[in-house]
Amino acid sequence: MAIGSVVALAGGVGGAKLAQGLAEVLGPGKLTVVVNTADDFEYLGLYICPDLDTVMYTLCDLHNLETGWGLESESWNFLEALREIGGDTWFRLGDRDLATHIERTHRMRSGEKLGAITADFCAKMGTSVRVLPMSDDPVRTMVDTDIGLIPFQEYFVRLGCSPKVRGFEFEGIENAVFNPLASESLKEQDLKAVIICPSNPYVSIAPILSLPSVRNQLRDVVVPIIAVSPIVGGQAIKGPAAKMMRELGCNPSALSVAKGYEDALDGFVIDITDADESSKIEELGQRVLVTETIMTSIESKKRLAKNIIDFASEIGATHI
Numbered sequence: 001m002a003i004g005s006v007v008a009l010a011g012g013v014g015g016a017k018l019a020q021g022l023a024e025v026l027g028p029g030k031l032t033v034v035v036n037t038a039d040d041f042e043y044l045g046l047y048i049c050p051d052l053d054t055v056m057y058t059l060c061d062l063h064n065l066e067t068g069w070g071l072e073s074e075s076w077n078f079l080e081a082l083r084e085i086g087g088d089t090w091f092r093l094g095d096r097d098l099a100t101h102i103e104r105t106h107r108m109r110s111g112e113k114l115g116a117i118t119a120d121f122c123a124k125m126g127t128s129v130r131v132l133p134m135s136d137d138p139v140r141t142m143v144d145t146d147i148g149l150i151p152f153q154e155y156f157v158r159l160g161c162s163p164k165v166r167g168f169e170f171e172g173i174e175n176a177v178f179n180p181l182a183s184e185s186l187k188e189q190d191l192k193a194v195i196i197c198p199s200n201p202y203v204s205i206a207p208i209l210s211l212p213s214v215r216n217q218l219r220d221v222v223v224p225i226i227a228v229s230p231i232v233g234g235q236a237i238k239g240p241a242a243k244m245m246r247e248l249g250c251n252p253s254a255l256s257v258a259k260g261y262e263d264a265l266d267g268f269v270i271d272i273t274d275a276d277e278s279s280k281i282e283e284l285g286q287r288v289l290v291t292e293t294i295m296t297s298i299e300s301k302k303r304l305a306k307n308i309i310d311f312a313s314e315i316g317a318t319h320i
């Protein structure tokens with residue numbers, strides 16, 4: 001039996017890994033990945049889209065396994081030369097990665113949209129997965145901290161997530177339009193599931209869900225909406241999600257993530273480490289899948305993707 005199409009909502013590394021597994025399991029033309037662009041920023045005059053590039057490079061199998069971001073087989077001559085002449089080097093741009101930022105910036109300045117440029121890059125780098133920026137309009141995450149309101153990349157990279165978080169603002173969100181192709185993909189006849197990847201709920205998934213009309217559109221989909229917990233055993237698999245939760249007065253756990261998504265979900269996927277949280281999550285009205293969620297190889301990415309798709313089928317059979 002043919003598997004239907006899937007829409008995944010994703011941030012950086014966790015989202016990219018699951019997207020790679022889903023792409024393998026679903027086959028060509030069945031996966032749309034809607035990617036957070038609220039951590040995009042301008043640096044050295046260049047338009048940088050970290051999550052979009054992480055997803056794109058991973059799906060093309062060109063991603064850098066050492067850093068978790070950027071391209072494989074990278075060299076750093078540009079960065080070294082820039083450092084020697086006293087330039088800003090806190091955000092590290094590799095020589096090969098630089099080509100992506102320069103070409104994207106050049107094309108955006110000539111009036112092309114981010115979505116169109118991304119589609120072209122994906123085709124040229126070699127993935128048939130539909131990778132969509134959540135919006136063509138700029139949205140910027142600002143982190144409210146104990147030292148003030150800071151742009152996301154300053155908080156994340158320059159300050160190494162050390163300031164204490166008090167909240168988040170998504171500048172530009174009110175006027176940003178949800179990518180029309182993403183909107184269409186949520187209405188596909190053969191849509192089987194919407195999957196919220198194991199990405200940071202506050203800074204990767206919340207910007208997508210906060211775009212005007214997205215929550216309503218998700219309310220209207222007739223297929224299961226399933227999220228995968230980015231918290232395993234009280235720790236974030238990668239990044240500052242657990243630290244953020246603690247600083248916002250919330251116990252870092254899969255259960256807290258499930259609560260945070262409120263009534264948006266039909267199903268929630270947790271790691272076997274957190275099996276004892278299963279019944280509490282079910283009390284929220286979500287079906288729970290307990291499985292191995294840590295993706296360290298292509299096999300583990302495919303296994304998780306397959307388990308989630310099977311889970312969606314099970315829920316779908318009873319879903320109205």
Ligand code: FO1
Binds near residue numbers: 011051054090157
């Ligand atoms: N993350 C870092 O921790 N340090 C860096 O110097 C850095 C450079 C960088 C360059 C291009 C790119 O696409 C991503 C880069 N990242 C870097 C990752 C990125 O800032 C974050 O992982 C995401 O924004 C969070 O999802």
